[in-house]
Amino acid sequence: MISLRRLTKAYETPAGCFRALQSVDLEIGAGDFVAIIGKSGSGKSTLLNMVGGIDRPSSGAVSVGNTAISNLSESALARWRGRTVGFVFQFFQLLPTLTAEENVMLPMDFCGTLPTRARPKRAQVLLDRFGVLAQAHKLPSALSGGEQQRVAIARALANDPPIILADEPTGNLDSYTSDTIFRLFGELAAGGKTVVVVTHERELPVSIDRTVELADGVVMESEE
């Protein structure tokens, strides 16, 4: 499903060249629930960005399914992202001027995955699935952190993408809400989605298929 080959990412900084990832090889199968762990600055988020087509590698290749995403143009990459990947971020990153329901419908608008009339229903189903239907018409500023993250997960599933990428999705949440969120990811993986979660927590409340540990941009350990 996801294949990283000799992936290297280097950044030019005032202090010199910084290698965030160094010759990383990684395969993630369809329906896997993978946790990427490591210390701050180890390259976890960079790796996730590479998988999601948010950033481009300095060298090496990223393939998702049959698509070599490193070769896609910016526009093609955006369309690919919208249909193939659902992102969940640490700070929820909901659009502040749109209601919860509108936030969920936005990816559908961009990608045109459903007829216009069908989109509200789909959004409501997703919000209901994650227990925030009652908040559908509220703006993000009126929601709690946990509610915002549930809406963000609903948004990530708007176009029914096969891959869910989450970058420290519980970093801003209390432990109870964090557990709930992880359970939701577990349910998604069980439902056939490929879920890749970047986290700094070693003890997760759900069973995961695989843990990939990074240190200084190098894969140190990959446990099944």
Next chain:
Amino acid sequence: MTAIQHKIVSDLWEGRGRTLIVVLAVAVGIAGFTAVLSAYSILTRELNNGYLSTNPPSATFYTNRVDDGIIDAVVASGSVASAEARRVVRARIKTGPMEWRPLSLFVIKDFTNIRVHKIQPEQGAWPPQSREMLIERNALQVAHAKIGETATIKIAGQQEQNLRIAGSAHDLGLAQARMENIVYGYVMLDTLGRLGQEPYFDELSVVVKGNRFDEKHIRAVAAQVKALLEARGYPVRRVDLPPPGKHPHADIMGLLLLSMSAFGFAILLLSGIVVINLVTALMAAQVRQIGMMRAIGATRWQVAAIYFGEVSLLGVDAVLIALPGGIAGGRALCRYLAVLLNFDMTSFVLPTWVYLLVLAAGIMVPLAAAALPIIKGTSITVWQAMADYGVGGESFGTSRLEQVLVALGGTFRPLLMVVRNTLRRRRRFVLTVVTLAASGVVFISALNIRASLIRTLDRSFATKQYDLWVTFNGLYPIDELQRATRGIHGIIRTEGWIVTEASFAAQGEESESPSLSGHAPSEGRSDGLFTVIALPPRTNLLRMEILAGRALQADDTNAIIVNSSLAARRPTLMIGDTINLRIGPAVLPWRVVGIAREPFSTPTAYVSQRRSEDLGRRDGMANSLRIALDRPDAATLKAAKIALDRNFEHDQLPAVGSSTKAETRYGFDQHMLMIYVFLLITSALISVVGGLGLMTSTMLNVMERRREIGILRAIGATPLMISLTVIAESVVTGLVSWGAAALVAWPVSKAVGNWLVSAMFQTSLDFHFEPIGLGVWLAVSAAIAIVASVLPAVRASRVTVREALART
């Protein structure tokens, strides 16, 4: 460089794109202000200096005949510095086959020694010899003549004569010949004799000794000279006292330039709005830096000084960029107005005060604009500053408007986002809208004022039911005048009118005692000359618009109607008042029965011809023939003029001039065009400022929403979609500004139009709203919004998801 200085420069450099745009916006404002201010300073100096170099007369006395003896006596009286005799003969000059233009022929005694009202040689020969004529440089075009050619001249009652055009002259004291549609010629006395006129002078122009700018002194000297002339047997029929040392058009030009300066300053103020937006965003973005500086020991005012320093630097940069363009614009304006006023620029040197004022305004306006955001931004406590989430930390949905927008909903989320985002920074949005709307208001006003001027003139000209008029050198029987028009194709009606001059007579003034008259009203003496027209009892060729009172009636004898211009000269004048008018040597009482609306007209009064005997005329006589045509097109008018000319010649009725309504209208239209063009230029400048303001605002929005743009990209928005979102947001702002402009354009354009026209022409407008202005401005504001957002849109589309999300 100290750390603080380094911060000032680096802050501006870091956001150099938007800094440059704000500097440009302020520079446009300063350039506009500099242009009009410099034009004002240069023109007032040059015009008055140029005019004074002609040694303009302090007073001109009109008598029967002026000879060397009386000139010597006047000079010897001790109160006069110089005196000179002159004569002006009204004639016509042939400008084409059977086509004539009015010619004012100035007869000068000695071209090599002109002492008063000097003219300068321009091209060709100087001085003109016998049977030669000089033509004012701007009148050559009106005369359709070239130097070296022979012109055909006709003085009323005389045979046509040929004069060689020996050269051209520059006469600064006269209005632009092209605007007036008149030819000014200059001949020596001998030539006058050869034109069949008795060679003598009848005007005496004097320049007073002592303070030539003191009107009181001039009046006293004029009274002495008048007494001397009369004592020596030279009856004075009129005395002209022009405003001392002032070009006849200096006041109106000063007023025009001051109006322009006011608009220029308004543009500068509007550019300050762009500064407010920039500084507000800068202060929001630097909250943590402010907190940090406060935490390490900076006082609030030390921090504020840093940002005031940045704004000052911005202002200085704007002044440096604006000055060359502003000065060039000022020079262009000077050249344009110099052509209109018929004078030559000798120096474009700007006085130091202009530089100082521009520098002060260029720095103070941005500083004043930035003061509130800086004071507010630096008043934050250290704790508040360090806890701030930066510029993206605002909460949407707290205001009523935002809640309404959310409740309204919509089916296309990107568009919802655009509309709601537009209103997220409400103060910035409102300020941007105000700047753009201001340009819209001025643009729509320009169109409205133009339409209103046209309507006002149309209405005014519609009261005149004649198309052509011919003036004669004296009174002739109306029957004879009308007989000469019979059989001419197209003429359907004629009337003989008496046109003469009058002045308000002072209380107790009696007949046979001519008063002083001049352009400047003077308490207790005279109010200047105005036109009096004696109409047939039942005129069909003038449908006066009566504002108050009534029209003239067939049995009226001493009734008089004053037009609005004359009424404005005497604001206390009431219907029913009796006024004493000096008409020729006679002072007669008249009862005011009505006030007629005549915008843009010279002060005029109307009386009935029933009382023409009182004016020293005989019944059934006229000196002007008004002619109505069935089809007043150019060809019919031309044919009628040719035929009339031939018939009057045949019947020995000496016409001195003729004119058409179209020719008069052309002169008015030229003056109106000046106002229209000025407003359009102002609107264009404000549009540039508004466009740059919108660009700054959009750039700031993009900067502040980079993270959101990153999210949009992450969930599938393509770069094109991001660009379109930014452009759409800008267009929404443009459309709102259009709506705001449309709302206020009516009252504002009415007020601005009335203000400009009343200041320049002492009249009011028939206001007309031009709906097309709204349509045009809708397209223009959308275009400005699109152009202004292209750069921010491209930048937004290049925001990478990783960079955007890294900025949490």
